[in-house]
Each structure stands twice: as C-alpha cells, then as structure tokens.
Amino acid sequence: MTELLPSRARIFVAGHRGLVGSAVARRLTADGHTVLTRPRTELDLRDAAATAGYLRQTRPDAVVLAAARVGGIMANATYPVQFLEDNLRIQLSVVAGAHEAGVPRLLFLGSSCIYPRLAPQPIREDALLTGPLEPTNEAYALAKIAGIVQVQSYRRQYGAGYISAMPTNLYGPGDNFDLATSHVLPALIRRFHEAARDGLPELVLWGSGTPRREFLHVDDLADACALLLRRYDGDEPVNVGCGEDLTIRELAETVREVVGYRGAIGWDTTKPDGTPRKLLDVSRLQSLGWRPRIALREGIAAVYEEWRSQQEAAPVA
C-alpha cells in the first residue's frame, strides 16, 4: 500500500498540550517521527501571520491540527462566540499557512457534532449537511464544518494532500476535569470521587441520563490519526469511533463502580441533554484495517487512577 508520509517525518502537532494533541505527539514520536511543537504563549494560532511565519520557517512534512477551543455541553452553550470565532481563526491560520509553506500533508480534527442532531444511526460520513444541527453546539459544529470544507477546497483547487477525521466523544490521560467546561466523562470521574470522599447520600447529574454517547480512548484515536496520515488521501472526512454507545445513565453506573461511590444517582432535568444519540459508522476507517484496543471500563479505570494520583500530589482547587 502507498505510504503518504516519510518513515521519519517532521510533523507539527498544533495543540500538543491538549488531550488529543498530547496523545498524537506520543504516538508519532513512538513511530520514529520528529514532533514539532510551539507553546501557545509563543504562537497564538489565531494569529495568521505568526502561524504562517512559523510554518514557513519550519516547513514540516505534515501538520496535525489538534488545537481548538474545546469543551463540554455547558461551555459550548455558554460561549458560542468563542467556539465559533476561535476555531474559525485557528483553522484559517493553520490550513492556509500550511499550504503557503508548501506542507504536503495535513490532518484536520473535527468532531461528531458536525452531523445533524437527528441523523440516522450509526452516522455515516455522507450525513453531513443533511439536516439541522444540535443547538447546544451549533456554533462549534459550524466552525468545524467550515474546516472540513476548507480542507476539501485546498484538495480540489490545489491538489493538497489534506484530510479530515471526525472523532466521537474522547477521553484519556490529561483530560479537562474543570466541572464548568469539561465533557461528561472526566466530570463524572471527578464528581463521583468527590461524592464518595465527602460521603454524600446522592449525586445529581445533568439532564435525563437517556442520551446515548460513544466514547473512544484518545490513544486509540492517536493510532487512527497515525494510520490516516500514512494511508488516507480522500476528499471525505473519516469517522473515528469504537462502534458502540451507551446511555449517560449506564456511563454513570460504570464510573460509580470504578470509583466506588455507594450513594444514589439523581438527574437534574433542567440541565441540557444535548443530542439524543451520536454513534458513528466507522466502516470507512475499519476498511483501512483499524480497530480500537482499549475497552471503556478499562480506560476509565486507568484515567481514574492517573487523575487520583495527581490529585494526591496536587489537589485541584
């Protein structure tokens, strides 16, 4: 099969300190590539001129765009301006800057929220732009859709080897555990841990508990990203998920067991549920030979252990 990346490539990972970027950087380094990084304090990727200058100066063989304004349902619903504008600006800077610098390969990371709220399940890549979006993350989703079209446009107009991957809900080491901005899985780990520690009789979670979500460990995503960089050069985005979903209630039961909380679980239905179901069809990725390796319960237990030991060393305020 044709290899689309040199075996010892220089790859700029934008967002290398984040959940996804750090996992991708670990994986590419393990594969023998040289990972280039730049802290946000030295390069704000919303700054198109500075980003273009950095890419011209370094001329990497590939770019992985894992820098973004990211957050859970509440952050998305509260700050739509930042989720729209920061992401549009980062994408414009990085993709245009990469093209201008002659970077031959680029992988853009979108998200499963780009698909219509009521898309047929499991969601195929061709469901894009076939119906209305989920209101709690419409601004973020529209920015990500613009990113997909931007990447497709560079392919069509300039023949660039730029591609897009659409991951499902992710979790893993180094996740965001801030309850105001985090996704559900780290939020539940922290909330069950603190409820057990404080001996609370009940923990009240957000929404009805009935929405269904699919969770993929970020090391499995990194494996998929490495494969796509080497082997995929198509116009269409590629879904990345484990192929199985569960309700938020079932997720809560699993986290409760891992953490060892013995109290009751309540539901605050004044909080948003978000999209009712979001399970990706991953047959396109599977046809390239990819399979996830980390089972959900095992992944949650590992993340909990790591977070707990960090807490013991330096508790979160």
Ligand SMILES: NC(=O)C1=CN([C@@H]2O[C@H](COP(=O)(O)OP(=O)(O)OC[C@H]3O[C@@H](n4cnc5c(N)ncnc54)[C@H](OP(=O)(O)O)[C@@H]3O)[C@@H](O)[C@H]2O)C=CC1
């Ligand atoms: N987490 C998830 O469940 C999912 C994530 N994704 C996608 O994966 C990608 C990465 O997400 P994730 O790793 O979770 O997010 P994180 O918030 O963990 O990481 C985002 C990274 O982007 C960097 N960043 C943000 N703004 C700027 C900026 N203006 N200039 C430079 N760097 C910036 C951050 O830098 P700093 O560390 O300095 O803050 C951080 O390293 C995103 O595109 C997201 O849409 C897709 C589906 C699900």
Ligand SMILES: C[C@H]1O[C@H](OP(=O)(O)OP(=O)(O)OC[C@H]2O[C@@H](n3cnc4c(=O)[nH]c(N)nc43)[C@H](O)[C@@H]2O)[C@@H](O)[C@@H](O)C1=O
């Ligand atoms: C990756 C994806 O992530 C986001 O979409 P989401 O999946 O809806 O987000 P979430 O992980 O925050 O919530 C999932 C479900 O869980 C419920 N829930 C219960 N209790 C808590 C809780 O304590 N915290 C949170 N955050 N959610 C909770 C919550 O009410 C919801 O029903 C978007 O940013 C979107 O743009 C995106 O791309």
